[in-house]
Amino acid sequence: MSAGAGRRVCVYCASSTYDPGLLDLADSVGTGIARRGWSLVSGGGNVSMMGSVAEAARRGGARTVGVIPEGLRAREVADTDADELVVVTTMRERKREMEERSDAFLALPGGIGTLEEMFEAWTAASLGFHHKPVVLYDPVGFYAPLLDWVRGMAATGLVQPHALDCLVVCEDLESALDACGGAR
Numbered sequence: 001m002s003a004g005a006g007r008r009v010c011v012y013c014a015s016s017t018y019d020p021g022l023l024d025l026a027d028s029v030g031t032g033i034a035r036r037g038w039s040l041v042s043g044g045g046n047v048s049m050m051g052s053v054a055e056a057a058r059r060g061g062a063r064t065v066g067v068i069p070e071g072l073r074a075r076e077v078a079d080t081d082a083d084e085l086v087v088v089t090t091m092r093e094r095k096r097e098m099e100e101r102s103d104a105f106l107a108l109p110g111g112i113g114t115l116e117e118m119f120e121a122w123t124a125a126s127l128g129f130h131h132k133p134v135v136l137y138d139p140v141g142f143y144a145p146l147l148d149w150v151r152g153m154a155a156t157g158l159v160q161p162h163a164l165d166c167l168v169v170c171e172d173l174e175s176a177l178d179a180c181g182g183a184r
Contacts, residue, residue: 008065009033009180010041010102012117013049014110022109025139026052029108032177034060041102043094043117044068044086046079049108054079067097095120104133104180109142126163135168137176143169 011033013026026049033040033053040057043050044066054064058081066082069091078085088094095117099105107118122134136143147169153159170176 007036007038007181008041008101008103009038010098010105010121011050011053011108012043012105012110012114012121013053013108014114015043015045015048015050016111017048017109021140022049023052025049026108027056028173029053029106029137029176030056030058030062031060032173033057034062036177037062038180039063039065041065041067041098042079042082043098043113044079044082045072045077046081047077049110051077051079053108054082058083065101067094067101069094099124099130102132104135106135106137106176106180108137109140115146122163122167125166126160133168133180134166135170135176135179137170137173139171139173 011029014022030040030053034057040054040062042054045051045068046054057064064082065084065086066079067086067088068078069088073087086097088097105121107114124130125134150159154161154164168179170179
């Protein structure tokens with residue numbers, strides 16, 4: 001088993017797109033997590049990228065934990081195949097539960113929910129509230145405009161340089177998984 005075996009990786013990603021390339025990207029992440037002997041923590045939906053990453057992780061033998069608010073169980077079609085499906089009341093409880101159950105955070109392309117989750121984990125790391133890796137896996141340049149904007153904010157002093165260092169940006173999967181905490 002590889003270094004970092006048993007690691008629990010929280011993946012933030014879209015629950016609304018059916019772009020084949022993005023679904024394949026999510027599938028490769030789930031496969032990679034399983035290949036390393038890790039567990040997946042996700043938002044608890046079984047659709048779109050969220051469903052693809054969870055299905056691939058399970059197919060590879062990984063343990064999957066989904067965390068979903070009661071109000072989204074029907075809307076996101078809850079991942080009832082998860083090894084553990086945690087149902088919470090609010091989105092804030094969801095994020096807390098996901099953070100507590102994870103050793104690293106990996107963001108893939110997604111919408112405003114994904115951004116909000118990634119920014120909260122990134123902000124907490126930059127403030128020293130946790131010391132878990134926060135990794136942005138972006139092989140398609142999806143986040144390039146956002147990263148340019150944040151770097152511009154750093155250039156004006158609105159974002160501290162150490163905060164930029166708390167987000168690891170990777171364009172290839174193995175580097176992204178390595179940054180989550182384990183060698184191949």
